[in-house]
Amino acid sequence: MLIACVGAASSQGLAVLQPERDDTLSLVHQWIQDRPRRVGFWVVLGDTDARSVRALLLDGARMEAMLLLDRCAKDLGQILPGDLRPIHPH
Numbered sequence: 001m002l003i004a005c006v007g008a009a010s011s012q013g014l015a016v017l018q019p020e021r022d023d024t025l026s027l028v029h030q031w032i033q034d035r036p037r038r039v040g041f042w043v044v045l046g047d048t049d050a051r052s053v054r055a056l057l058l059d060g061a062r063m064e065a066m067l068l069l070d071r072c073a074k075d076l077g078q079i080l081p082g083d084l085r086p087i088h089p090h
Contacts, residue, residue: 005044
């Protein structure tokens with residue numbers, strides 16, 4: 001099954017990855033507004049891949065998590081700092 005997530009990344013790797021909801025979009029906006037070198041993004045992943053990425057992130061392997069996310073992403077795009085419209089999960 002595919003799931004949609006939002007997240008933030010920096011040159012150190014993945015910083016946060018959450019299921020796509022209005023409240024998690026707000027969380028990503030806070031992360032990228034407070035830290036200008038971070039990039040917000042949305043991604044569509046298989047649920048098994050998403051669990052693997054989150055496990056790496058929780059283990060502190062931020063760069064490995066970002067690389068796995070990049071390899072497994074079915075679709076990926078940037079969330080711009082001024083993009084405040086509500087989202088609707090797929």
